[in-house]
Amino acid sequence: MKKQALFLIINFLIIFQCFPNTNAYLLFEPYPNIETDKQNYFLDENISINASWNIYNSIDEETYINIFFVDNDPEILTPSWVINNSLHVIECSFENGINNFQTSIQSSIFSLNSTQFPINLWVVLIIFNMQYEILINDNIFWNWTQISLNKYNPIFSNDLENQTNLEYKENYFINNSIIAQQNSSKIYSGGSVSATLKLDSLLIDIEEYIISDNGSILIDINDFDISNIGLYNLSLIILENELFFGRELHQIINITEKNIKISAMNNRNCIYNSSVDFFLMEIQLLDRNNITVVLDDPFWIIETDFIQKDSLFLNNCYYFKFIYPEHSGKYFVNISAFKYGYHFNSSYFTFEFNEFPIADFFSSSNELIVGQTAHFFYSGTEFDENLFFLWDFGDKFGTANEINPYYIYEIPGIYTVILSIYDINGDRVVVEKNNYIKVFEDTVPEANFTFNTNSLIKNEEIQFVFTGTSGNGLTSFIWDFGDNFGISHEKDPIYSYKVPGRYTVILIVIDLDGDNNTFIQNIRILEHSDNLNLNGVVENRIFILILIFTFLIGSIFIVYTRIKQRNISKKIPLKSLTL
Structure with missing residues (x-):
């Protein structure tokens, strides 16, 4: 059965082609249809169109499938008028089925003002034949749908309050952006805003502000010459452009005393x-x-x-x-x-x-060694208010602002210290102490001593005398007399030994800054004065006697050697000598 039906259709088409006045295309169900994704569009939106058809087309005839945009109702029009007076045309292929088209109509083709919006348009699908560039009116199919185009309503992204309270001559700005009321992502750009300020019915000034490319606007109220306090009416007129309607906004500004x-x-x-x-x-x-x-x-x-x-x-x-x-x-x-x-x-x-307080001060020490720290103290009368202190330590290097400062002198010398006290207005009182600080070089002491007695025997007082050099400042002495009993801190102590024997005397000298030096001397203490051995006198006499004895022995030896040599010379005859 399917083969027979196909055969009949092919025969029908062949026969159909043999007649010149028959249609160049055949419509099959479902019949051609056109619709849009919605009915209301803004001028910058894409129009999505779904058009469908199912036809057989003869390649011998000029058959067209087009979509036309017109601004009149096709009910009262002819296809020929639509084809020749459309605002926009989409040429379609012969592919059967549902076809989707994306298009937009540029707003520049409409010379319309805001009162003529929204604009009603009809989207018309027409299938027609042309023969020798002449429309064959009895071979046309058309279908349509209606849409409308509109502009955006401009608003401020941040709503203005009904009344703004400002103080006189206050730096105040209206910083805002203009967007579409219907879609906040759409911005108004490339235009301007006219701002008019009135006090009651008195015109104060008119200013124009350019809207940036991102839709922002900055209105400075100080651009208007406001010379009085009171209630002002600010009118903001947004001019109409291709995509936006114009709009006028009003703002009450209350200027009060500053x-x-x-x-x-x-x-x-x-x-x-x-x-x-x-x-x-x-x-x-x-x-x-x-x-x-x-x-x-x-x-x-x-x-x-x-x-x-x-x-x-x-x-x-x-x-x-x-x-x-x-x-x-x-x-x-x-x-x-x-x-x-x-x-x-x-x-x-x-x-x-x-x-003003009476100024005075003192130092922890008036004599210092290079590198030591002096601590200065304010000792004037008490005060209740903040004062500024300025210390001048006299060495051309040191100043301080503390009330009780510390300072280190690095160069030996004699210095004058000045304390100046200032109040907040620059008034001052000064106290100056001339040659107040003495600074010495750092020297090391040298320990040495002698004792001034002719006999070193027990129980006899021995006068020890310091013969070294002192260091810096007051020098401390530590005497150790070596008998496990005697210690002294005097400079020239007197001491006596109770037991005869040999003793080691140690002297340690320490100066003010801790430098020290040591001297050691061995002494011998005798039992009686007849065995006197003062300062090594006995030892010296024995040594001299030894020297004398050695000299005598040596002299005898020399004399004996010379006599012996003479005797030997006399005993040897000359004739015994051989060459």
Whole structure:
């Protein structure tokens, strides 16, 4: 049966081709259809189209399958009008089945204003024949669907509040971005915003701000010449462009008086100095964020115990000059000011002038060796307020700011030390001590001694005399007389031995900085004076006797040798000598 049916269809097609006035294509079910993924689009969106057909086409005829975009309802149009007056055309292939097309219609082809949006369009699928470039009207199939195109509504990414409260002359910025209300990823760029500021019905100023490529905008309220406080109406007009509608936004800005804090920069506890003529009070004006505010000629209101002279403005500060008080004590200053658009707090300040202390100091030592540390101490009168200390140690190198400093002198010499005490205003008191510190070279002591007696016998007092050299400063002496009993710390001690014998006397000398030296001497103590051996006299006599005895023996030996030589010479006859 299938082969018979196929045979009939082929015969039918062959017969169909033999007749010139028959259709060049045949439609099969399902019939051609067209639809879009949605009905509403924005101008920059892609339109997704699904079109389907199932036809047989004769290659001898010019058959076309096209999709047309028109802005009129095809119900009241003819296919010929659609083909010749479409806004956009998509040429399709003859591949049967469902075909997907992605396209977009550029907004530049529409010369329309915002009142003509949204725009209704019809997407029309037409299958038609052309013969000799002439449309064959009786051989056309068409189908369509309707869509609409629209623009975005611009809004600020950060919603503006209904009212913004600002202080007079405050640096205030509206920093925002313009995006699409329907899609926050779409930004408004390449345009401008017109900003108009009014006070009631009075126009203040009009400014224009360029919108950056990323849609951001920065509006500086200070660009408008605001000279009064009150309620202002700020109108922001976003101009229409190809993708966005225009829009006008309104913002109420309430400009109030700017609050100013009067701040005294002085240290209000000072050291009284009767030699000073004038006293300066340093004032800064601060806003609520503690940022310095500079105002031209505010009207100052000053109540004070001081006698005021004049004022000046320098380096963003206001200076008021007062005659220095005649006595120490507490004094007050009450300052306020007036200027249109600003509200000043009334500031009350108390200044206390304390008596300058009487300066004095002392050192842990007035005599030092090079490399030793001196500790200086402030010993003046007590004080309640912070003071600045400056020490000058006199060697052209050393200074310090501590109240009780340490200092090391590196060069020998005699130095004058100066202590200066300053208060916060630069007033000072000075104490100077001339030739106060003596610094010596570091020398090492040498130990040596003698004893001044003619006999070294027991129980006799022996005077030991130090004959060495001292080191730095006070020198310490340690005598060890060698008998396990005698120790002395005197320079020239007197000592007696109770038992005869040989003893080793040791002297250790130590100077102020710990340098030391040692000397050792052996002595012999005798039992009686008849065996006197003072300072080795007995030993010396024996030695002399030995020398004399040796000399006599040597002389006898020499005489004997010479006599013997003479006798030998006489006994040998000459004739016994042979050549």
